[in-house]
Amino acid sequence: MDVLRFLLRSGRGRVGLFLVCAFVFVAAFGRFLMPYDPQAPDTNALMTGFTWQHLLGTDTLGRDQLSRILQGALPLLEIVVISSAVGMAVGGALGVVAGYTKGVVDGLIMRALDLLLAFPVILMAIAIVGFFGVGERNVIIALAVAFVPGFARVARAATFTVAKQPYVLAARTIGDAEPAIVVKQVLPNILPVMLVQLSLVMAYAVLIEAALSFLGLSVQPPVETWGRMLADGRDFLNVQPDLAWVPGLAITLVILGFNLVGDGLRDYLDPTLREQVR
Amino acid sequence: MTATEQPLVRVRDLRVEFRTRRGTVHAVNGIDLDVSQGEAVGIVGESGSGKSVAVMTVAGLGDAEARVVEGSVEVAGIDVLKANKRTLRRFHGRTLGIVFQNPLTSLDPVYTVGDQVTEVLRLHPAGKTPNGLRALFAEIARSMNADGKRAYWRELGAQLLRHVGLPDPLRAAESYSYQLSGGMRQRSMIASALALEPRLIIADEPTTALDVTIQAQVLALIDGLRAMSGTSLILVSHDLSVVSQHCDVVIVMYAGRVVERASSENLFREARHPYTRGLLEAIPQFEGPRRPLVGIPGAPPDNTREVEGCPFAPRCTRVVDRCRVEFPEETQVSDGHTVWCHNPW
Numbered sequence: 001m002d003v004l005r006f007l008l009r010s011g012r013g014r015v016g017l018f019l020v021c022a023f024v025f026v027a028a029f030g031r032f033l034m035p036y037d038p039q040a041p042d043t044n045a046l047m048t049g050f051t052w053q054h055l056l057g058t059d060t061l062g063r064d065q066l067s068r069i070l071q072g073a074l075p076l077l078e079i080v081v082i083s084s085a086v087g088m089a090v091g092g093a094l095g096v097v098a099g100y101t102k103g104v105v106d107g108l109i110m111r112a113l114d115l116l117l118a119f120p121v122i123l124m125a126i127a128i129v130g131f132f133g134v135g136e137r138n139v140i141i142a143l144a145v146a147f148v149p150g151f152a153r154v155a156r157a158a159t160f161t162v163a164k165q166p167y168v169l170a171a172r173t174i175g176d177a178e179p180a181i182v183v184k185q186v187l188p189n190i191l192p193v194m195l196v197q198l199s200l201v202m203a204y205a206v207l208i209e210a211a212l213s214f215l216g217l218s219v220q221p222p223v224e225t226w227g228r229m230l231a232d233g234r235d236f237l238n239v240q241p242d243l244a245w246v247p248g249l250a251i252t253l254v255i256l257g258f259n260l261v262g263d264g265l266r267d268y269l270d271p272t273l274r275e276q277v278r
Numbered sequence: 279m280t281a282t283e284q285p286l287v288r289v290r291d292l293r294v295e296f297r298t299r300r301g302t303v304h305a306v307n308g309i310d311l312d313v314s315q316g317e318a319v320g321i322v323g324e325s326g327s328g329k330s331v332a333v334m335t336v337a338g339l340g341d342a343e344a345r346v347v348e349g350s351v352e353v354a355g356i357d358v359l360k361a362n363k364r365t366l367r368r369f370h371g372r373t374l375g376i377v378f379q380n381p382l383t384s385l386d387p388v389y390t391v392g393d394q395v396t397e398v399l400r401l402h403p404a405g406k407t408p409n410g411l412r413a414l415f416a417e418i419a420r421s422m423n424a425d426g427k428r429a430y431w432r433e434l435g436a437q438l439l440r441h442v443g444l445p446d447p448l449r450a451a452e453s454y455s456y457q458l459s460g461g462m463r464q465r466s467m468i469a470s471a472l473a474l475e476p477r478l479i480i481a482d483e484p485t486t487a488l489d490v491t492i493q494a495q496v497l498a499l500i501d502g503l504r505a506m507s508g509t510s511l512i513l514v515s516h517d518l519s520v521v522s523q524h525c526d527v528v529i530v531m532y533a534g535r536v537v538e539r540a541s542s543e544n545l546f547r548e549a550r551h552p553y554t555r556g557l558l559e560a561i562p563q564f565e566g567p568r569r570p571l572v573g574i575p576g577a578p579p580d581n582t583r584e585v586e587g588c589p590f591a592p593r594c595t596r597v598v599d600r601c602r603v604e605f606p607e608e609t610q611v612s613d614g615h616t617v618w619c620h621n622p623w
Binding site: 102165166167169170171172173174175176177185188189 | 337339342363366367368369370371372374375376378380383384385386387388397398401402467470471
């Protein structure tokens, strides 16, 4: 809870926390707040622009943009949270094992992950989705796989540092077993660094999901996604630019939110900065 | 110590090497060490003399890179170098207590100090605590619910901290290490090391990171606790005066070898080895006539090369030809005072 208080102390932290909370709220309760059925066309109200009936306007088929945005938040949140959580668990475990055992095991794990790291994330995601087929589950798998090497690198480096700390030796001197030391000393001490990586990866996940949606590779209709709304609006930039910039802005704000929270977490972990803000 | 009594620690001809990129570092080049029950042995030497490597090997906590080439280490009847992991863990928890140089980083920042000093009790449920505390509480603890257990451990942690003289131990037990001062942290480390009344304490430069005033307090604390429980002590330091005040026997190490062993009084009064003399002359004196402070010229040898003869020969003022070709045999100068030198004072 110290972290929350710290985040709330700085302006950036407050904004970031607000954006992330707003996104989670919209994702959780959006479907109860939708004024219209997001899929229902209305030929009497095509591309209305912002009006009192349609706060964010309607698209070329007369579908309510606000309802579509509200609906698109949930699949995005699911994809972002699950893929980065799985990536952190798998990558973290591999990284800790590599960093703690060193030697041959370390070499094998890290070289295998370097192989994954050699492909741009977006390219690999496209390849995996292309191979297993489109859809939310496969996008989650693709992103999780893509995030594993990053988490593993961070966890490995942090484990190196922690394993050298005297308190690890101290745990050994009171007769603690190695696996117990990993669980009790290493994991809690690398957790803060992993959380920073997590927040950055989540921002990245939003971006990649949007890109995949834009390409039509992510969640399929009838469920909306922001990336597809952006793609739909692209053809009407001259006539009705808000069809493109509204979902674009939504994506931007969510990414900004995760990044600001990540920045705040990093400041929190740097004791010198922590004292300054206090 | 009588001749028939088996010493608690018995080290014979210990040699430890490190394989590094620069070549093989000969850290410890054949040392013998005996510590009997209740005895305090000090090891002095400058940085790189192998004293830390030697005691960590005795503790069975050698670095992954350290290789014991030769020798045997026996502590409380356990062959430390050959013991399996289970035996070693038991040995670490219950026979041995270690206090490290840097109290600032020896405590895990994510746990409360109370949790950490009682951890050794959780790991070794069969070990006994000072004053029979554990036995007193064990029965009650077994029947407790989660809240009761938490209170029990907190109380036990506070008791251990009170034992090492921490003011307001209940609050200290609930603090995190960064909330305590260096001296308090070192006391907490001592509380943890002594929680199960080990038979041997190894203190590796326990006061180097502390203020001089706190230094004296911490060492006095170790002395006091030892007096109560009859625990043996190996105190490693580069400070000859600290060691001689708190130890019965002092061992002087140079370049991975023992060069002189004597009782504390003897060492100060009649040091025989030129290196020990040099160390003593480098200590400022406040009594008696003023004299210039004398250093030892030169630097310790490069321990990646195997030294023929006495490693101190290049810096020695009393060097003779034999010094450069063979390491001197052990010479007994008086009862309990031995020196390894061809041309002692």
